Amino acid sequence: MAEKDRDEKVSAGYRALGSEEPPRALDEAILARARERPTRWRVPLTRWRVPLSIAAVLVLAVGVTLRMLPQRPEAESVALAPQVIQTPRPAAPVPAAETAKPAAPAASRELARAAAPAAPAAPTAAAAPTAAAADAAVAGAVAEPRMRAEGAAKLSVAPLTPEAWLARIAELRKQGRTREADESLAEFRKRYPDYKIPESPR
Amino acid sequence: MLAYRHGDAGAFETLYVRHKGPLYRFVLRSVKVRALAEELYQEIWMRVIEARGRYSVQAKFTTWLYTIAHHRITDHWRKRGLQLVEADDADPPAPRAYEPEPRAEGRQGLQRLAAALAALPELQREAFLLHEESGMTLAEIAAATGATEAAAKSRLRYALAKLREAMGDG
Numbered sequence: 001m002a003e004k005d006r007d008e009k010v011s012a013g014y015r016a017l018g019s020e021e022p023p024r025a026l027d028e029a030i031l032a033r034a035r036e037r038p039t040r041w042r043v044p045l046t047r048w049r050v051p052l053s054i055a056a057v058l059v060l061a062v063g064v065t066l067r068m069l070p071q072r073p074e075a076e077s078v079a080l081a082p083q084v085i086q087t088p089r090p091a092a093p094v095p096a097a098e099t100a101k102p103a104a105p106a107a108s109r110e111l112a113r114a115a116a117p118a119a120p121a122a123p124t125a126a127a128a129p130t131a132a133a134a135d136a137a138v139a140g141a142v143a144e145p146r147m148r149a150e151g152a153a154k155l156s157v158a159p160l161t162p163e164a165w166l167a168r169i170a171e172l173r174k175q176g177r178t179r180e181a182d183e184s185l186a187e188f189r190k191r192y193p194d195y196k197i198p199e200s201p202r
Numbered sequence: 203m204l205a206y207r208h209g210d211a212g213a214f215e216t217l218y219v220r221h222k223g224p225l226y227r228f229v230l231r232s233v234k235v236r237a238l239a240e241e242l243y244q245e246i247w248m249r250v251i252e253a254r255g256r257y258s259v260q261a262k263f264t265t266w267l268y269t270i271a272h273h274r275i276t277d278h279w280r281k282r283g284l285q286l287v288e289a290d291d292a293d294p295p296a297p298r299a300y301e302p303e304p305r306a307e308g309r310q311g312l313q314r315l316a317a318a319l320a321a322l323p324e325l326q327r328e329a330f331l332l333h334e335e336s337g338m339t340l341a342e343i344a345a346a347t348g349a350t351e352a353a354a355k356s357r358l359r360y361a362l363a364k365l366r367e368a369m370g371d372g
Contacts, residue, residue: 010365013315014334022226026240027218030247034206034214 162195206254224335231331232275246271264336268346311369318368322361329357
C-alpha cells in the first residue's frame, strides 16, 4: 500500500469509532457448525455411495432403452402393415432360441425354417396382425437380417406412412376383405391414436 | 484452512478468532443494520465452512474470506434492487488550502467521520473498510472485489479524501 493511500488520521478516527464484535451466541453457533461438519459430511457420502451407483446404472439403462424405442414402432408398423400380414410368420415358436444366439445368423435361419411349418395358417391374409406384431417384436434384430437374406422382395420392410396405410385399408374394403380391413384399422388406431381418420377407410 | 479442510476443527477456531472482529465490522459498516449484518456475517461463515472441501491455496485466506463476503453483500444489494456503480468520475477532491475557522475535534469530528463513512458510495466504502479492517493491499482489494487494481486505488482515494474532508482535515 503506497503511503499516499494511507491516512493515519482517518485510520485513527475510524478505529475510534469503535470495535464492535459479533455477539457471543453468534460465535458459538458458527463454531458449533464448523465442528459438526466434518463428521456429518462423511456419513452421507459413504451411506449413499451404493444407492447412487444403482441409481446411475438405472438411469443409464432407461436412457439406452429410450434410445432404442424409436426402432420398435418401425418393427410394429412393418408387422401391422397390410403387406406384412400377407407374409409368412417366420419364427413364431423360436424367438428364445434365436435371441440367445444373435450372432449366428446361419443357425437362426435353420431354426426359422424348421419352425415355419409349425406356424398356424400363417400365409393367409387373415392371420392376426397382433400375432405378427408380437413375432416381429420378439424376433427383433434377429428376424430382420434373416428376412432380408431370404428375400427382401417377399416382405416389404419399409414402414407405411399413415396415409399409405389408410389407402391400403380402403383397398381391402374395395376388394371385399372387410375383416382384414377392420383389423388393420384397429391396429392403425392403436398405432396412431391421435390421427384423424377420414371417412372412407372406416 | 487446509488443516480445517483435513478435519482439524481447531484450525477453524483459530481462523475464526483472528478474523471475526474485522469481518463483523466490515459487514456491519457495509449494511449499517445490526440484525442484517449478523445474518450476513453468519451466512459468510457458513459459506466458508461449506466451501472448505474446495479450498485451495490460490490466495491468502483473508482475500478468499473477503471475496466471499463481497459476493454475499453484493447479492444483498442486488436483491434490494441496488446496483453497485462507480460514483465518482472526476478526480478526488484536492486537499483544501488552510482555512481559518477552527477544526472540529473530538466527538463531533468522529460523528462527522461516521456520517461521512455511512454516506460513501458502496464501492468506495467497501475499499476503505477492506483496507482498514483487513489490512489488505490494493492488489488484494482488487482481487477480493473483482476490480482492477486501478479501480480499487481510485475507490480508496475517493473514500479517503471524503473522510479526511469530513474530519475537517481536507
